[in-house]
Amino acid sequence: MTLPKILNPEDYGVYPFSINEVEDTIIFMIRKEDGDSLFAVGKNPNILEGTLQTAGDKNYLEAPLTHENAARLRKIFPFTAPINVLQNKRTFGVGDRLGIACPGHIKVFKEYDAYPVFAQQSIRELTLTNRTFADVLDCVTFSVYREGYKSGFGADGDHLKKPEEIEMALNNGYSMITLDCSEHIRSEGQIPLLPEEIKSIYLGKTFSIEGIDISFDEDELKRDLWIYGEAIDFVHRIYNEYIKKHNVNFEISIDETQTPTTPAQHFFVANELTRRGIKMDTVAPRFCGEFQKGIDYIGDVQQFEEELKVHTAIARHFGYKLSIHSGSDKFSIFFLIGKYTQGQFHVKTAGTNWLEAMRVIAGVAPGLYREIHQYALEVFDDARKYYHITPDLNRIPKLEDLQDEELVNLFKQNDARQLIHITYGHILNAKDKNGDYRFRNQLYRLWWENQDVYAHAISEHIGKHLELLYSGFRSRD
Numbered sequence: 001m002t003l004p005k006i007l008n009p010e011d012y013g014v015y016p017f018s019i020n021e022v023e024d025t026i027i028f029m030i031r032k033e034d035g036d037s038l039f040a041v042g043k044n045p046n047i048l049e050g051t052l053q054t055a056g057d058k059n060y061l062e063a064p065l066t067h068e069n070a071a072r073l074r075k076i077f078p079f080t081a082p083i084n085v086l087q088n089k090r091t092f093g094v095g096d097r098l099g100i101a102c103p104g105h106i107k108v109f110k111e112y113d114a115y116p117v118f119a120q121q122s123i124r125e126l127t128l129t130n131r132t133f134a135d136v137l138d139c140v141t142f143s144v145y146r147e148g149y150k151s152g153f154g155a156d157g158d159h160l161k162k163p164e165e166i167e168m169a170l171n172n173g174y175s176m177i178t179l180d181c182s183e184h185i186r187s188e189g190q191i192p193l194l195p196e197e198i199k200s201i202y203l204g205k206t207f208s209i210e211g212i213d214i215s216f217d218e219d220e221l222k223r224d225l226w227i228y229g230e231a232i233d234f235v236h237r238i239y240n241e242y243i244k245k246h247n248v249n250f251e252i253s254i255d256e257t258q259t260p261t262t263p264a265q266h267f268f269v270a271n272e273l274t275r276r277g278i279k280m281d282t283v284a285p286r287f288c289g290e291f292q293k294g295i296d297y298i299g300d301v302q303q304f305e306e307e308l309k310v311h312t313a314i315a316r317h318f319g320y321k322l323s324i325h326s327g328s329d330k331f332s333i334f335f336l337i338g339k340y341t342q343g344q345f346h347v348k349t350a351g352t353n354w355l356e357a358m359r360v361i362a363g364v365a366p367g368l369y370r371e372i373h374q375y376a377l378e379v380f381d382d383a384r385k386y387y388h389i390t391p392d393l394n395r396i397p398k399l400e401d402l403q404d405e406e407l408v409n410l411f412k413q414n415d416a417r418q419l420i421h422i423t424y425g426h427i428l429n430a431k432d433k434n435g436d437y438r439f440r441n442q443l444y445r446l447w448w449e450n451q452d453v454y455a456h457a458i459s460e461h462i463g464k465h466l467e468l469l470y471s472g473f474r475s476r477d
């Protein structure tokens with residue numbers, strides 16, 4: 001497939017993997033000084049929406065990267081549209097809050113057989129970044145087209161809590177819904193009386209799964225029904241109203257709670273959902289220890305391993321995969337996750353991609369980074385209401401004590417990582433006295449100018465996640 005010589009593709013910076021042909025029309029993407037553009041050359045250049053131009057005796061159309069053109073690409077080239085992926089052995093979510101990380105993600109997923117979920121955002125993230133489900137998916141579509149990635153990817157409406165949020169994700173073509181049940185999970189307590197049906201199913205019974213025995217006494221059962229009963233009803237209602245009517249992957253999140261999900265509680269929830277005919281692809285329990293944002297696992301690794309054995313056995317018994325939320329940088333337990341899931345898992349990351357972007361800024365624009373870091377310290381108390389984290393800002397090295405070349409080392413320090421992690425919304429939306437963005441435009445310009453640096457950083461960093469996960473099961477496969 002060749003381009004008309006009149007366009008001098010070498011001079012235009014054509015992305016070589018973006019060249020595709022349809023209806024005797026060649027569509028490709030080029031890199032320009034101010035951003036990427038689509039071009040269509042051939043019999044039907046109006047297949048995209050843009051400006052028709054002439055070069056010699058050739059007509060061509062330059063098409064901006066708009067929502068309309070993203071929608072047209074998804075229709076013309078199905079590989080640019082999301083598909084269901086959770087039925088595959090291993091899947092990995094890479095939430096991109098900035099809309100620029102996908103080329104780096106593609107680079108690493110070409111090396112592993114895990115299926116990526118490139119578009120993955122929660123309502124919280126959309127609100128803090130002033131983005132939409134449509135914008136998130138469009139950015140992925142353009143990146144997938146640009147890089148010629150044709151292996152398939154998912155799009156996850158993450159941590160959705162309300163019917164209208166689910167409708168938004170579905171209406172925008174998302175292929176996965178993660179239902180967040182946290183608002184329907186009660187704190188510790190007991191129901192006064194157990195329904196007879198629940199008694200007959202659980203009391204005096206032992207459930208054996210892969211050599212592991214699970215049983216319930218009456219007090220425990222009263223407590224489990226109190227904590228999870230309303231959430232089970234909520235899942236049932238949403239499943240019947242939305243999920244059954246759409247061909248989408250379905251994940252159930254019960255992890256956004258203060259107390260861990262015991263293996264017995266996991267079994268109880270899964271069994272009750274299964275009894276109601278609910279089919280889930282993945283379930284995210286709240287594991288023991290702490291999965292704080294952007295740093296390694298905090299807790300007793302031996303206890304995590306013992307409970308993980310049971311959680312994975314329960315997931316296999318009911319026919320779904322475990323989903324590991326806040327999976328960014330949990331390097332000390334990735335081997336265990338790979339091992340006990342037998343290489344069948346879904347892991348979600350997001351904040352680490354933002355942190356890598358800011359690490360690039362610290363390297364290429366230390367003056368700007370210093371200003372942003374100081375601003376993050378000022379807004380930290382307001383930002384932390386959105387996330388459960390426990391950093392000590394006093395442990396962060398003082399900026400005045402660091403040389404410019406030392407700033408990138410802040411991203412090796414947990415307290416500094418969490419400072420920058422949770423203030424992303426404030427940083428991106430900060431405005432000066434004239435109402436102009438204080439940092440956002442400068443950041444995006446620098447990321448654009450250093451996109452190859454960022455893509456390399458992302459591929460290396462996410463690659464480390466995958467390599468450790470694979471080390472746990474690779475010898476078994």
